[in-house]
Amino acid sequence: MTSSELRERFAASIMPNYGVPPVALTLGRGCEVYDADGRQYLDLIAGIAVSSLGHGHPALVKAVAHQAATLAHTSNLFVHEREVQLAERLVGLLGGDAKVFFANSGTEANEAALKLVKRAAGSGRHYFVAADKGFHGRSAGSLALTGKESIREPFGPFGMDVRFVPHGDLEALTEAVDENCVAVFVEPTQGEAGVVPAPEGYLAGVRALCDETGAAFVLDEIQSGIGRTGQWFAHQEEGVRPDVLTLAKGLGGGLPIGACVGFGRYADAFHKGDHGSTFGGNPVACAAALAVIDTIESEGLLAHTSVMGDLLAEQIEGVKHPLLAGQRGSGLWRALELTGPHAAHVQEQAAVRGFLVNAVAPDAIRIAPPLVITPEQIGVFIEALPTVLDAAEAAATKEHQS
Ligand SMILES: Cc1ncc(COP(=O)(O)O)c(C=O)c1O
Numbered sequence: 536m537t538s539s540e541l542r543e544r545f546a547a548s549i550m551p552n553y554g555v556p557p558v559a560l561t562l563g564r565g566c567e568v569y570d571a572d573g574r575q576y577l578d579l580i581a582g583i584a585v586s587s588l589g590h591g592h593p594a595l596v597k598a599v600a601h602q603a604a605t606l607a608h609t610s611n612l613f614v615h616e617r618e619v620q621l622a623e624r625l626v627g628l629l630g631g632d633a634k635v636f637f638a639n640s641g642t643e644a645n646e647a648a649l650k651l652v653k654r655a656a657g658s659g660r661h662y663f664v665a666a667d668k669g670f671h672g673r674s675a676g677s678l679a680l681t682g683k684e685s686i687r688e689p690f691g692p693f694g695m696d697v698r699f700v701p702h703g704d705l706e707a708l709t710e711a712v713d714e715n716c717v718a719v720f721v722e723p724t725q726g727e728a729g730v731v732p733a734p735e736g737y738l739a740g741v742r743a744l745c746d747e748t749g750a751a752f753v754l755d756e757i758q759s760g761i762g763r764t765g766q767w768f769a770h771q772e773e774g775v776r777p778d779v780l781t782l783a784k785g786l787g788g789g790l791p792i793g794a795c796v797g798f799g800r801y802a803d804a805f806h807k808g809d810h811g812s813t814f815g816g817n818p819v820a821c822a823a824a825l826a827v828i829d830t831i832e833s834e835g836l837l838a839h840t841s842v843m844g845d846l847l848a849e850q851i852e853g854v855k856h857p858l859l860a861g862q863r864g865s866g867l868w869r870a871l872e873l874t875g876p877h878a879a880h881v882q883e884q885a886a887v888r889g890f891l892v893n894a895v896a897p898d899a900i901r902i903a904p905p906l907v908i909t910p911e912q913i914g915v916f917i918e919a920l921p922t923v924l925d926a927a928e929a930a931a932t933k934e935h936q937s
Contacts, residue, residue: 563590589905602822617821634802637816641757641783642672644793652718652751655804662696670727703733718751723769726758729899730870761785765841765866790823871900880927
């Protein structure tokens with residue numbers, strides 16, 4: 536089966552919401568993946584910040600295979616050890632005084648957070664505050680909180696009063712939040728907006744405002760959590776703790792899992808029967824997440840991520856090209872800032888030369904490789920980057936002329 540045949544079958548059988556992705560993948564090994572025609576790529580996007588251990592990591596393979604062969608599914612009618620172990624591990628990494636609800640994806644983790652804060656707020660509070668251009672998922676509640684108008688508006692109204700403020704603007708947030716606010720939903724760095732960090736001190740400001748007004752502080756670390764920034768969690772950098780934390784993506788290293796963590800009084804805010812999921816906390820997904828956490832620890836991947844992230848940033852800064860304005864982000868979660876809306880061409884030309892990157896915004900390329908990427912692999916990409924940018928520039932010029 537060739538890539539083009541597979542893409543044709545995709546178009547004929549899969550709904551058109553994703554369009555037809557340009558590359559058809561069949562195999563992954565470490566940071567390398569192969570398409571259906573046998574072409575090799577350096578994976579610099581890791582399934583959108585998911586495959587943190589790379590592809591086919593023996594620890595993940597062993598944990599998943601063993602669990603699938605032992606007990607693949609229980610539902611929430613039964614207790615099983617992997618789920619309890621994983622919750623304990625997460626609570627340990629977060630410093631205690633917390634409990635976890637497991638879901639299957641990011642959007643479901645945020646739906647759980649939404650219900651949790653509503654339950655904890657009681658009846659007086661009636662509105663939410665979230666950030667312009669923010670992204671919290673595609674299901675109705677998460678979408679209502681999503682600041683990207685183009686993807687939210689066609690599906691509203693949602694029956695929720697959500698007020699949007701500019702990302703990272705503490706003054707605007709202070710204006711918007713009072714004692715009638717249920718919760719503030721924040722990303723530490725906006726991933727889908729183009730890896731846009733909040734200014735230093737912003738999370739501490741959100742914490743103080745929520746303490747003052749009694750609104751819940753919900754931190755969406757679905758993209759930033761589990762090592763991506765070189766810390767277990769991005770909020771640990773600022774030494775603040777939210778009331779509710781949501782996780783997914785890198786947690787399962789490629790297996791679908793999400794988590795909603797409640798701290799303090801939010802740990803026990805749900806009543807029995809308030810929420811549930813047939814697959815949430817599935818043993819195979821939990822075994823994968825345990826393997827991810829163990830491997831990040833045993834292979835020193837937090838420190839490695841910081842070092843590789845700094846190296847990547849430094850080397851990008853060293854590339855001088857008219858299309859490249861600079862870079863932003865932290866750890867192995869970066870955006871190439873382009874001087875114009877050339878991201879689609881850069882993504883395409885990178886793939887032609889064997890690099891998978893993501894045109895996350897018209898003028899930004901997201902780079903979020905597996906956390907196991909090596910200096911040599913970063914070097915290969917940086918060496919090719921000027922050629923990729925030249926080709927993107929030529930393609931843009933050609934498009935403009937035609
Ligand atoms: C910050 C953030 N929240 C929520 C989500 C939704 O996650 P999922 O696609 O797993 O539903 C995403 C996905 O990109 C995300 O980046």
